[in-house]
Amino acid sequence: MIRLENICVDFGGVRAIDNVSFEVDAGRITGLIGPNGAGKTTAFNVIAGALKPTTGRVMLDGQDITHLKPHQRANRGLARTFQIPHEFSRLTVLENLMAAASAPVGENVFNVLFRRNLFVAEEREIYKTARDTVRLLELDHVRDEKAGNLSGGQKKLVELGRALMRDPKLILLDEIGAGINRTLLGKLADKIKLLNIERDLTFCLIEHDLDYVSRLCDHVFVMAQGQLLTQGSVEDVRRDERVIEAYFGGGKYEAHS
Numbered sequence: 114m115i116r117l118e119n120i121c122v123d124f125g126g127v128r129a130i131d132n133v134s135f136e137v138d139a140g141r142i143t144g145l146i147g148p149n150g151a152g153k154t155t156a157f158n159v160i161a162g163a164l165k166p167t168t169g170r171v172m173l174d175g176q177d178i179t180h181l182k183p184h185q186r187a188n189r190g191l192a193r194t195f196q197i198p199h200e201f202s203r204l205t206v207l208e209n210l211m212a213a214a215s216a217p218v219g220e221n222v223f224n225v226l227f228r229r230n231l232f233v234a235e236e237r238e239i240y241k242t243a244r245d246t247v248r249l250l251e252l253d254h255v256r257d258e259k260a261g262n263l264s265g266g267q268k269k270l271v272e273l274g275r276a277l278m279r280d281p282k283l284i285l286l287d288e289i290g291a292g293i294n295r296t297l298l299g300k301l302a303d304k305i306k307l308l309n310i311e312r313d314l315t316f317c318l319i320e321h322d323l324d325y326v327s328r329l330c331d332h333v334f335v336m337a338q339g340q341l342l343t344q345g346s347v348e349d350v351r352r353d354e355r356v357i358e359a360y361f362g363g364g365k366y367e368a369h370s
């Protein structure tokens with residue numbers, strides 16, 4: 114579904130991503146792992162369009178989307194969550210989800226003034242989707258709570274809910290499980306699996322907890338120091354000496370292309 118081709122990203126003089134290529138297959142839950150500073154979030158920014166790569170191409174279903182803006186990619190079914198949740202703290206949970214819905218007809222002044230009924234119907238549709246999403250994520254009991262008052266784990270669920278509001282086909286999850294308790298983490302994993310199977314939603318997730326990753330992903334890509342180190346099942350890559358070295362060592366092993 115998504116293919117990164119020979120991506121390089123430079124920040125000033127620093128090469129954050131160095132000639133990385135990988136694919137996220139439709140219908141799967143693919144993992145992206147690697148130590149801090151490996152370039153994982155930067156890779157997500159390149160996929161979502163928040164960052165233009167210095168070189169390389171981003172392909173979505175065989176089409177070059179490198180030049181598209183984030184909202185244009187969103188319109189094509191690409192959604193993401195942020196490593197640091199982006200909720201509107203003074204809006205309620207339900208309002209947060211509604212605010213994330215795709216281009217409502219009400220944005221058009223003509224529609225607002227002359228087609229009030231259409232606007233109301235759309236609002237109602239968005240409201241219904243938000244309510245269903247809140248229910249799906251088991252956030253019913255806090256749906257009228259200001260998002261700023263939620264626990265860290267609940268904010269992560271809202272983050273996922275906001276991504277779901279645009280009926281995407283691919284969701285990029287950036288450390289959505291980080292810092293949340295085991296119970297909620299298990300619940301989150303169940304939801305992701307359910308969405309993958311029942312809605313045929315494709316996921317690519319960044320996560321540091323490899324047990325959690327292995328529960329969800331049968332294929333992972335490993336990045337370290339801006340390069341793609343290796344790929345395979347979690348079981349295989351965690352035994353790989355280069356991966357062990359990347360996580361715990363001093364960079365003895367070179368990345369290979």
Ligand SMILES: Nc1ncnc2c1ncn2[C@@H]1O[C@H](COP(=O)(O)OP(=O)(O)OP(=O)(O)O)[C@@H](O)[C@H]1O
Binds near residue numbers: 152154196
């Ligand atoms: N906007 C930026 N300006 C300058 N350097 C940046 C910027 N964003 C990221 N970097 C640098 O690029 C490298 C990769 O960062 P990135 O956030 O992609 O890593 P990561 O793999 O997501 O790490 P973590 O696991 O800690 O989230 C790091 O060295 C980081 O300091």
Ligand SMILES: [Mg+2]
Binds near residue numbers: 153154
């Ligand atoms: Mg990151």
